[in-house]
Amino acid sequence: MNLLAQQLVNGLFIGSVYGLFAVGYTLVFGVLDILNLAHAAVFTLGGLSALWLAQTFGLSIWLAFPAATVLAGLLGLLLNAVAFAPLRQRADSHFSGLISSIAMAIVFEAMALGLFGARSVRFPVGTVKVHIWHIGQSVTITSLQVSIVAVVALLMVVLTLFLKRSRTGKAIRAVAENDRAAMLLGIDVRGIIAFTFFISSALGGAAGILYGLYFDSLAPDMGRSIELKGLAVIILGGMGSIPGAILGGLAFGLSEVLTVAVTGTSNLRDAVAFMVLFAILLLRPSGLLGRARMREA
Amino acid sequence: MEQITQFYAIYGSLINFIGINALLALSLNVTLAAGMLSMGNAAFAGLGGYTAGILTVHFKVPFIVALGGGALMAGIVAVVLGLPVLRLKGVFLAIATLAFGEVVRIAAVNLTVTGGAEGLTGIPNVTKPWMIFLTLGLAAYFLAVLRRSQLGWGLVSIRDDETAAACMGIPITYYKLLAFTIGAMMAGLAGAMYAHLSYLITPRDFGFFIAVDLLIYNIVGGTRVWYGPVMGAALLTALPEILRGIGVAAGPIRMGVNGLILLLVILFLPNGLASLMIRLRPTAQAPEASDHTV
Numbered sequence: 001m002n003l004l005a006q007q008l009v010n011g012l013f014i015g016s017v018y019g020l021f022a023v024g025y026t027l028v029f030g031v032l033d034i035l036n037l038a039h040a041a042v043f044t045l046g047g048l049s050a051l052w053l054a055q056t057f058g059l060s061i062w063l064a065f066p067a068a069t070v071l072a073g074l075l076g077l078l079l080n081a082v083a084f085a086p087l088r089q090r091a092d093s094h095f096s097g098l099i100s101s102i103a104m105a106i107v108f109e110a111m112a113l114g115l116f117g118a119r120s121v122r123f124p125v126g127t128v129k130v131h132i133w134h135i136g137q138s139v140t141i142t143s144l145q146v147s148i149v150a151v152v153a154l155l156m157v158v159l160t161l162f163l164k165r166s167r168t169g170k171a172i173r174a175v176a177e178n179d180r181a182a183m184l185l186g187i188d189v190r191g192i193i194a195f196t197f198f199i200s201s202a203l204g205g206a207a208g209i210l211y212g213l214y215f216d217s218l219a220p221d222m223g224r225s226i227e228l229k230g231l232a233v234i235i236l237g238g239m240g241s242i243p244g245a246i247l248g249g250l251a252f253g254l255s256e257v258l259t260v261a262v263t264g265t266s267n268l269r270d271a272v273a274f275m276v277l278f279a280i281l282l283l284r285p286s287g288l289l290g291r292a293r294m295r296e297a
Numbered sequence: 298m299e300q301i302t303q304f305y306a307i308y309g310s311l312i313n314f315i316g317i318n319a320l321l322a323l324s325l326n327v328t329l330a331a332g333m334l335s336m337g338n339a340a341f342a343g344l345g346g347y348t349a350g351i352l353t354v355h356f357k358v359p360f361i362v363a364l365g366g367g368a369l370m371a372g373i374v375a376v377v378l379g380l381p382v383l384r385l386k387g388v389f390l391a392i393a394t395l396a397f398g399e400v401v402r403i404a405a406v407n408l409t410v411t412g413g414a415e416g417l418t419g420i421p422n423v424t425k426p427w428m429i430f431l432t433l434g435l436a437a438y439f440l441a442v443l444r445r446s447q448l449g450w451g452l453v454s455i456r457d458d459e460t461a462a463a464c465m466g467i468p469i470t471y472y473k474l475l476a477f478t479i480g481a482m483m484a485g486l487a488g489a490m491y492a493h494l495s496y497l498i499t500p501r502d503f504g505f506f507i508a509v510d511l512l513i514y515n516i517v518g519g520t521r522v523w524y525g526p527v528m529g530a531a532l533l534t535a536l537p538e539i540l541r542g543i544g545v546a547a548g549p550i551r552m553g554v555n556g557l558i559l560l561l562v563i564l565f566l567p568n569g570l571a572s573l574m575i576r577l578r579p580t581a582q583a584p585e586a587s588d589h590t591v
Contacts, residue, residue: 035388035391082560083560087564094388095387096563096567098334098391099512099513099516099563100560100564102509102512102513102559103559103560104556104560105556106555106556106559107553107556107560109552109556110550110555110556111553113548113552114548114553118548224505224506227505228399228505231392231395232396235389235392267403267407268403270399270403271399271403271407274399274400275396275400277392277393277396278393278396278397278400281385281389281392281393281396282385282393285385285389
């Protein structure tokens with residue numbers, strides 16, 4: 001029983017990182033109806049550049065984290081300029097955008113490999129000071145886990161307020177609703193799309209840093225495992241829905257640990273998640289919180 | 298003659314893998330012809346490969362029966378999967394078929410009959426190059442004929458506008474399922490030959506990134522004509538060897554070149570390298586008017 005409680009706690013922590021990753025994914029999908037498969041590569045580069053900043057310049061993680069997040073955001077701008085903006089006028093921009101994002105994912109992964117090598121690396125010892133709290137008999141929570149959830153929650157609150165209240169946020173939602181109408185209303189649609197990529201990639205990079213801190217390991221191919229999980233999460237939550245992505249991330253994290261707890265092995269961990277994804281697609285393609293029309297995209 | 302023998306001794310396996318990959322690329326092309334973005338063909342190849350391998354290793358059936366069994370298994374699973382899944386469109390179909398691929402891969406890792414994570418070993422190497430290229434030739438001929446057949450035109454009309462196609466009386470569900478199943482059986486056959494070529498088959502041979510590779514072959518080569526996917530598969534399969542020839546070691550640069558080729562093609566040659574050939578031909582037929590890549 002205590003083991004199960006511990007597993008649930010761990011599931012929530014890793015689930016919040018999945019959620020953060022998926023929010024960036026779903027934000028671009030909501031605005032452009034395009035699946036950005038390079039998101040996982042930005043996730044990797046975000047994590048690795050935080051490590052680089054911490055190691056080379058000796059920055060504390062509290063400085064390296066925001067700096068690497070901005071770097072990841074800049075990668076998003078590059079991604080948009082190279083892979084998405086030139087294709088926007090094309091009749092099949094959904095499909096060709098998907099392909100060019102795959103191309104950029106390969107280029108980014110090659111960059112990560114070239115810059116950081118193929119080995120898995122870790123943050124310098126003492127990057128984060130970890131306190132361990134014991135709750136009840138055998139449930140332990142580390143200060144690192146708490147900080148991760150706090151950071152994710154803070155980012156989500158800021159993002160939600162930004163999208164709901166600020167002028168730019170409202171413009172993003174207008175473009176998501178109907179880009180032509182938004183243009184007629186004098187919104188700089190191209191600028192808004194670029195900015196959306198910036199936010200999306202910054203969040204993806206932030207997720208990469210937190211993931212690297214949580215597992216204490218970073219590798220050029222670490223995005224590969226989360227790429228498919230992120231897809232599962234946004235389908236579960238509903239394409240384009242931000243609360244859905246967070247909820248889906250938590251559900252996915254919990255389902256992973258519960259499968260391990262129930263079956264006793266980690267062999268079937270991903271199988272259950274993908275079965276659920278499959279069932280959701282067939283029974284309720286709009287996801288838990290998504291809009292029904294998205295299905296046609 | 299001796300030079301040819303020597304050439305084959307060095308590049309034989311590369312040539313065989315070009316054949317297998319071209320066949321896999323063509324199998325995806327069948328579904329792309331109907332505008333269906335299936336990421337499941339790698340998994341179908343895996344199903345075919347494992348089925349054929351198990352038939353050979355555990356049941357000692359003749360090779361031709363194993364090949365047929367592999368293709369048949371892929372076809373049956375395609376019908377069962379396709380009936381519910383083909384209602385989905387665009388990226389949703391892609392994601393559903395990706396999920397299917399992952400489930401197949403995880404099943405292969407966990408079952409004992411498939412040999413777990415290390416894969417199924419001890420498969421005899423009985424696939425001959427002529428078998429691969431004969432099958433490839435037949436598949437290419439099939440696709441060339443398909444374009445001009447009733448089914449082919451039906452698929453094109455489904456790709457361009459499914460609702461309009463339905464209004465014209467085209468049996469959409471039947472045609473889509475047919476294309477999906479034909480593609481799956483072709484992939485299953487390719488997988489079966491692959492298993493009997495490389496002595497073993499592992500879950501890694503047919504994962505997500507192989508599914509992406511098949512899509513890349515089609516895009517780089519061009520999806521509109523039968524020789525497009527073949528060109529794409531041949532070029533990208535041979536690329537590591539070509540790069541090694543000019544002194545680029547394995548690693549980030551080789552990977553980056555792969556990505557850049559794909560990027561350049563999608564940006565500047567939306568209909569793939571094959572469209573380059575059509576453009577260069579002096580009495581070129583006007584390329585199809587619509588701008589769709591799928």
